[in-house]
Amino acid sequence: MLEPIRFLLPGPSYVPEDVRQALARPLIGHRSAAFKELYARVGARLPAVLRTRGEALVATASSTLVMEAAIASCVESQVLHLVNGAFAERWHQISVALGKSPDRLEAPMGEALDPDLVRRALRRKRYEAVALVHNETSAGVMNPLPEIARAVREESDALLLVDTVSSLGGVPVETDAWGLDVVLAGTQKALALPPGLTVFTLSGRAAERAAGVARRGFYTDLLRYLAKHREGGTITTPAVSLFYALDLQLDRILAEGMEARWARHQRLQARTAAWAEENGFAFAPAPGARSWTVSCLRPPDGMAAPEIVQRLGERGYVVGGGYGDWKSTTFRIGHMGEVRESDLEALLAALAEVVVACTAS
């Protein structure tokens, strides 16, 4: 049984005590038989989380590195970035920094990307890849990934590069069924692990294309990870302690089951939405665009979002402030990872107290 969770940031999320204790195990050499077994155990189970019959890999780095690696490895020049939030913005910036020729298709912050607009953009120009963020943590927006994937597949032979940092493990991500080519996620969100590792997969199609791309770099070369994985290990010294945690947490995730985990996250979102409506809090994202893992809320008139975050903090609850342009007008509840209905109810009760306190003051 987990302790009550009062840490509901939109990442890093709460990490269970047993998983944190796993970090403290004595180190082993990364070329030892013990590490090879650990790596093989992770590699055997991670594809079930990524919903692929392909290979699942792990980078010792933040997700940004694998976002960069996806561009460096799969794109010689032409890439279309779908942008409706801070992390998609960063991905575009990465393509610029790598000297690629990225185009942008934007939706306003808070709105989901429109698959029809993607379709039209792909009719106008040929792209090697389309890159998007499934769930924009910054705005609490979930993009219609299956519909976008279908549009990309039907209109082009572009590779689909998908950041699922705050969706994987909390929201359906069907790598094979939807035909996604590179799927990547940091471990510190709905997987409920500490930050420092990024899990990812690449399709056979992506691997073939990458083989033709020049200057993929080294740490950013996805094919290098794949080749080393097939030898049973990592490209460089891995963060062994973080692998201990991943190994243990995969047990918990798969014991719950992916479908059950997604359903739990959906219930947490629905409960948050119901509470918000009853209490005069508005969702910042448009109705069809609301994330299952993070709710971005605007408080009723007369209540300041940063004050709500602070007063929740005084009551022992950690939630996220607003991001970027929405910093002062929204706050974010990360109902992701191991958060249960009981944890959310306790938070909402505290939030109700805060509303009373804010109204009185």
Place this chain on the structure above:
Amino acid sequence: MLEPIRFLLPGPSYVPEDVRQALARPLIGHRSAAFKELYARVGARLPAVLRTRGEALVATASSTLVMEAAIASCVESQVLHLVNGAFAERWHQISVALGKSPDRLEAPMGEALDPDLVRRALRRKRYEAVALVHNETSAGVMNPLPEIARAVREESDALLLVDTVSSLGGVPVETDAWGLDVVLAGTQKALALPPGLTVFTLSGRAAERAAGVARRGFYTDLLRYLAKHREGGTITTPAVSLFYALDLQLDRILAEGMEARWARHQRLQARTAAWAEENGFAFAPAPGARSWTVSCLRPPDGMAAPEIVQRLGERGYVVGGGYGDWKSTTFRIGHMGEVRESDLEALLAALAEVVVACTAS
């Protein structure tokens, strides 16, 4: 007091219990005041380890990423790689993978790089940078870094990029006094921390040059780390748990003092050398090239190096096997990090037993 250390790999090295327990602390947001304080504490003390009045930075990645970043950020095209082991070989390979035009100046495995040859190479051609590995873990070879640095400084305006992965914290590395431009080290060697973070510094000169280099990438852009550091944080979500460990271990390292730490490593090397001579074990590296942190030894005739490693393992001691071409003929004792004379004596006693057992069998 530390427990007896029986884990003497040439990295990852033994990590003290209290440092491992620090990993298990509950997570905090990387934008929280608590993380900013932690980051500032690390940033205030790390320059003393790197011996610089400049800024010390931390990447959430293996050292290879920062080796790549140093090339991507500081080199438009022409770089001279000094190569006498596996990790220098990798650095050259990284420059190739990035599409640079790297030249090589080699010394045979087991021999140190010759500063005079470096001098001559710099007279023949102009380079933007010279890259070398201070201590080649693969061969147990320590290169004469101050002499090489002097040669580079006197003969050229090339930047000096130095991998100190298995020397920093165990061997003098005088960043400012020797005029080193980029100094990088993974934390899992003589700093006695888990792998997953890389500490580094870059000189003002290096930062100026980097500003003129195109396509530095994002995760590989040293200037981006510097800019974020000056805002008090990291470029992406950092491996917070590993920062907890770094914060605590910096206390231990600086309480011992850098000079005392270097002297301890030198004594460990000298004791290993004396034991080897008494017992008919030869150092694989040439006499002037022996590392203070890792001893690479060839057993006497009739004894197989892999058998020695295995028999030590049966006695509870973990040492490293040979690397690459020396896999079957050498083994490596990592007397680095927190290893004390008493730990080394116990290992050498076990090794003496193994010698008897090998001779008898």
